[in-house]
Amino acid sequence: MLICLTASHKNADFTALEALATADAKAMPSSLASHPAVDGAVVISTCNRFEVYLDVDADEHRAPEIALSAAAAALGEHHPEAMAPLADGDAAEHLFAVAAGLESVVVGEGEIAGQVRRALASAQRAGTTSPQLERLFQRASETQRGIKNRTGLGEAGRSIVRLGLDLASARVDWSQARVLLVGTGRFAAVSLAELRRRGAERIEVWSPSGRERFARSHGIPAVDGRDAALAVAMADVVVTCTSADHHVVDAALIREGRARLAATHAHPGAEPAAAHAGCPIGLGAGGDAATCPLHHGGHEAACPVDHGRPAQVVVDMGLPRNVDPDVRDVHGIELLDLETIRLHAPLEHLTATDDARAIVQKAARRFERGTEERRVAPAITALRQHVEEALEAELARVAKRGTEEERKVAEQALRHFAGVLLHKPTVRARELAADGRHDDFLAAVDALFGIDDVA
Incomplete structure (x- = not known):
């Protein structure tokens, strides 16, 4: 079965x-x-x-x-x-x-x-x-x-990738967004194509496993693993789609990247050091990193390092999760994982779905009939062999009698008769099989002809 x-x-x-x-x-x-x-x-x-x-x-x-x-x-x-x-x-x-x-x-x-x-x-x-x-x-x-x-x-x-990025689209201007793609497998290639289709141009890729071929073959910059935390902090959108069996992005990594970013103030759109009086990450005039709240611990809400963006979006396509749920505790992070994406899955396209279901059901019935027929095939073969052996024995007996012409006529008649004799049981076997009663045919063949080794 x-x-x-x-x-x-x-x-x-x-x-x-x-x-x-x-x-x-x-x-x-x-x-x-x-x-x-x-x-x-x-x-x-x-x-x-x-x-x-x-x-x-x-x-x-x-x-x-x-x-x-x-x-x-x-x-x-x-x-x-x-x-x-x-x-x-x-x-x-x-x-x-x-x-x-x-x-x-x-x-x-x-x-x-x-x-x-x-x-x-x-x-x-x-x-x-x-x-x-x-x-x-x-x-x-x-x-x-x-x-x-x-x-x-x-x-x-629509695919899961498309739906996840559609949800992110409400929060992101793809033409301006800096995107970090985490992963280099088949899913990453699909994600990259969808990002480009939406107009994303500033895309980098980080391979936690150290694979560099993906970046070269797709014409995008690769992030060195040593700079992964900084790359995560600088990205407006992080899309993860690796086959790793552990978290590759977590709250600690994001905080590390933000600390490094705050220390250098090397974020996109940074102004010259002399004009830092209104710095969005808390640096005073002259760019003194020591005044950044990140360096005084516990005041992260006042220093999100968001550079004017409403939120930093993390889209986790991985299963198991690529992103530790603890990133939700980091200020300014919005996480879209598979659980979240499922909740926003669109309603089925009813007409197309009904038509597709009908095709599936018809194909399944046809497959099952074929399966049942294959179960009686050995019994049909054995029955044909049984009749063929009886036919050959009778032809051998007839060969000893009459003229050559009479023997030919007798052989043609006997072979035709054998075919007619086998036709009805063969058809009936397939009918019983289609009804799920192949065991009935096997039992009948056994009872009538003693053929019991074909189940």
């Missing part, structure tokens, strides 16, 4: 999803497939869901239990209290809906289709797929493409 175990923004809280995000998704399929009853495993891990798809060698009563046991063993401490199990047709319908973006925070978002394809590719490299899982994920991609071409869902939907 196909079993899907799913934890997403719809049935798990953010803490559970964050814990699952720290699991090693690349190693997970191999761990799952090591279970003796699991024939194949594929894992989808994104910022809002963690799903396990298993091909389990067990009946409908035992398969969900085996799947849950295999997942618990593979996930260990990361295993949440509950991962909802879905079987066969329900699992297929769910994956098809996921691939189409129907189960996303932002309905119709485009990134999930690529994530589903990459999940299958990762399992293929690990050697943990099965013919049934291959067929399931291929049909999911086909269904997603059909929905994209036949409905307006893709146009109506």
